[in-house]
Amino acid sequence: MAKIMPKRNLERVGLGVTGACVALVTLVVLALIFMVAQRGLTTFIKDGVDVAGFFTGTKWNLASTGPDGLPATGALPLIVTSFSVTVLSTVLALPVALGSAIFTVEIAPKFGRRVFQPLIELLVGIPSVVFGLIGFHVIVGAVRAIFNVDVGLGILPGSIVLAVMILPTVTTLSIDALRAVPDSYRQGSLALGYTRWQTIWHVVLRSATPSLMTAVILGMTRAFGETLAVRMVIGGIEAMPTSLISSASTITTTLTTSMAVYATGSVQNDALWSLGLLLMGMSLVFIMIIHLIGHKGAKSRG
Amino acid sequence: MADKNDGAQAARIRRSMRADRIATAVLAAIVGVVMLIVVSMVAYILFQGVGQLVKPGFLTEAARSNGTAGGVAYQLFDSFYLLVITLVISVPISLGGAVYLVEYAPDGPVTRIASTAIETLSSLPSIVVGMFGFLMFSVNFGWGYSLISGAIALTMFNIPILVRVIQQALEDVPSSQRDACLAMGLTRWETTVHVLIPAAMPAIVTGVVLSAGRVFGEAAALLFTSGMSSPARLNFLSLNFASPTCAWNIFRPGESLAVHIYKIYGEGSPEAQSIVWGTAALLMICVLLFNVLSRVAGKAIAKRMTAE
Numbered sequence A: 001m002a003k004i005m006p007k008r009n010l011e012r013v014g015l016g017v018t019g020a021c022v023a024l025v026t027l028v029v030l031a032l033i034f035m036v037a038q039r040g041l042t043t044f045i046k047d048g049v050d051v052a053g054f055f056t057g058t059k060w061n062l063a064s065t066g067p068d069g070l071p072a073t074g075a076l077p078l079i080v081t082s083f084s085v086t087v088l089s090t091v092l093a094l095p096v097a098l099g100s101a102i103f104t105v106e107i108a109p110k111f112g113r114r115v116f117q118p119l120i121e122l123l124v125g126i127p128s129v130v131f132g133l134i135g136f137h138v139i140v141g142a143v144r145a146i147f148n149v150d151v152g153l154g155i156l157p158g159s160i161v162l163a164v165m166i167l168p169t170v171t172t173l174s175i176d177a178l179r180a181v182p183d184s185y186r187q188g189s190l191a192l193g194y195t196r197w198q199t200i201w202h203v204v205l206r207s208a209t210p211s212l213m214t215a216v217i218l219g220m221t222r223a224f225g226e227t228l229a230v231r232m233v234i235g236g237i238e239a240m241p242t243s244l245i246s247s248a249s250t251i252t253t254t255l256t257t258s259m260a261v262y263a264t265g266s267v268q269n270d271a272l273w274s275l276g277l278l279l280m281g282m283s284l285v286f287i288m289i290i291h292l293i294g295h296k297g298a299k300s301r302g
Numbered sequence B: 001m002a003d004k005n006d007g008a009q010a011a012r013i014r015r016s017m018r019a020d021r022i023a024t025a026v027l028a029a030i031v032g033v034v035m036l037i038v039v040s041m042v043a044y045i046l047f048q049g050v051g052q053l054v055k056p057g058f059l060t061e062a063a064r065s066n067g068t069a070g071g072v073a074y075q076l077f078d079s080f081y082l083l084v085i086t087l088v089i090s091v092p093i094s095l096g097g098a099v100y101l102v103e104y105a106p107d108g109p110v111t112r113i114a115s116t117a118i119e120t121l122s123s124l125p126s127i128v129v130g131m132f133g134f135l136m137f138s139v140n141f142g143w144g145y146s147l148i149s150g151a152i153a154l155t156m157f158n159i160p161i162l163v164r165v166i167q168q169a170l171e172d173v174p175s176s177q178r179d180a181c182l183a184m185g186l187t188r189w190e191t192t193v194h195v196l197i198p199a200a201m202p203a204i205v206t207g208v209v210l211s212a213g214r215v216f217g218e219a220a221a222l223l224f225t226s227g228m229s230s231p232a233r234l235n236f237l238s239l240n241f242a243s244p245t246c247a248w249n250i251f252r253p254g255e256s257l258a259v260h261i262y263k264i265y266g267e268g269s270p271e272a273q274s275i276v277w278g279t280a281a282l283l284m285i286c287v288l289l290f291n292v293l294s295r296v297a298g299k300a301i302a303k304r305m306t307a308e
Helices: A004-045 A051-056 A076-107 A109-125 A128-147 A155-179 A183-191 A196-225 A228-234 A251-258 A267-301 B002-053 B073-104 B109-123 B126-140 B147-172 B175-183 B188-217 B257-264 B270-307
Strands: A060-065 A071-073
Touching: A004 A051, A004 A267, A004 B073, A004 B109, A004 B126, A004 B147, A004 B188, A051 A076, A060 A267, A071 A267, A076 A109, A076 A155, A076 A196, A076 A228, A076 A251, A076 B002, A109 A155, A109 B002, A109 B188, A109 B270, A128 A155, A128 A228, A128 B002, A128 B188, A128 B257, A128 B270, A155 A196, A155 A228, A155 B002, A183 A196, A196 A267, A196 B002, A196 B109, A196 B126, A228 A251, A228 B257, A251 A267, A251 B126, A267 B109, A267 B126, B002 B270, B073 B109, B073 B147, B073 B188, B073 B257, B073 B270, B109 B147, B126 B147, B147 B188, B175 B188, B188 B257, B188 B270, B257 B270
Parallel strands: none
Antiparallel strands: A060 A071
């Protein structure tokens, strides 16, 4: 009996220690969500900023206060810009990512595993400031030359930089999605006399669609939350974007530039936390969409 | 009639064969372009920065006039120091968390909530993590701009990546090993510590080093937590951990290489520009090293473990 007890204690210790780690992480996440929500809602509850005005107002200016003592906090320009860069970068990245995934899985699997995948993983590791730096010098310069404008900062260069940044995420996940398609599908299709491309187009892509959508949404999540690379090429002017190559500002870039300026507890600071809450809400929405797709995919597979 | 049908069919076959060839060519072209982009990006950074990198003093001198002159010695040190603190905090927590989720987790609400929490953390924009770190540690805990605040923010950014890697590594250990241990009367804990974790070690090490590369380049979460400046003068020999000039003091502000780039990229002077590119090249080389190291280390450990 005396020999058995320590073992049971040991097991209890193990459960306790590892359980504590999980509990700690969960608690921190809950604290984060609670805190961001609390600070973000203060703007509307305590400071009296109009919720509808926040989402539909087109004037964002924290520096000066209006007659009611509140700064202009119409976040619509930021929201529009954020969604524009996200959608545009996804549109740019998706065909390339999908094409390279198809090539590496269906056409040259050996080359894909040995050469292409390590290379694309390298792209994941490149820090976002370095993407921003290259964008600032190369892409902005190119935009300036091609469109014959003075500044060249704006949504278009932002989207191009983001497209390259989310490319590895979307590609890697698409490769996984295509690899997960059972080989029997391909063999069946080829045996029926389909060419390789017909097999890919009608069979492989069709059956991998739910996972491919997950890949795209994860890419969009990354694009939506990316901060510094966008900040370096978008210009940072908080006004309604008028063209793709005029300076604009996303939710994240506004946070970067203004967060350290206003003291905690001021209306301006609270408004920034509302933006943070919006970002957090969007990433929760993205997660929910992914779960829904997963459920649907699981259901359709039976 | 039969001839006509055959002719139409032959034409259709020819058409689909041609479509197949065109599609293959287009896909190959896409892959070629992607590879060209990656290689030229890396080459461009190294080419632009290597001149500054080999300049005497760049790696050994402190920055002067707010980073627009001098070297990046302190930024380099701060980057590695931040990374070490981050790993010291995040590896044990992630290891414990992953072990719980894989080995202990009774399927149920607890596991579901925990996995959802970790997934949420992984999809949060790093700027939000940075804002939370700023409010929680810098303001509420009164740590101000400090390395420890930055390291905890990085930890939050790193934990979901690590937990997923370690989870995967543990799940890949054949369940026959698990069964054998339990059948011999080992507890779950002993099985995990003595058999499963060693067996999963190569994959874990690869994952940790790869995540280290990601942490090394992260900047958005650090802007408001560890700050945008290093002390003007650091004393590496001092062991007075409360002194703001002691290099090892975790409550002093610090600036990573990535943050340094962000801080001075807009400076117009040619010297500042060459420092920016030099820093970018340095960052790039470190990240490449982490990338190579992760492969080498994982393989070396796997070799040693299977050879013995």
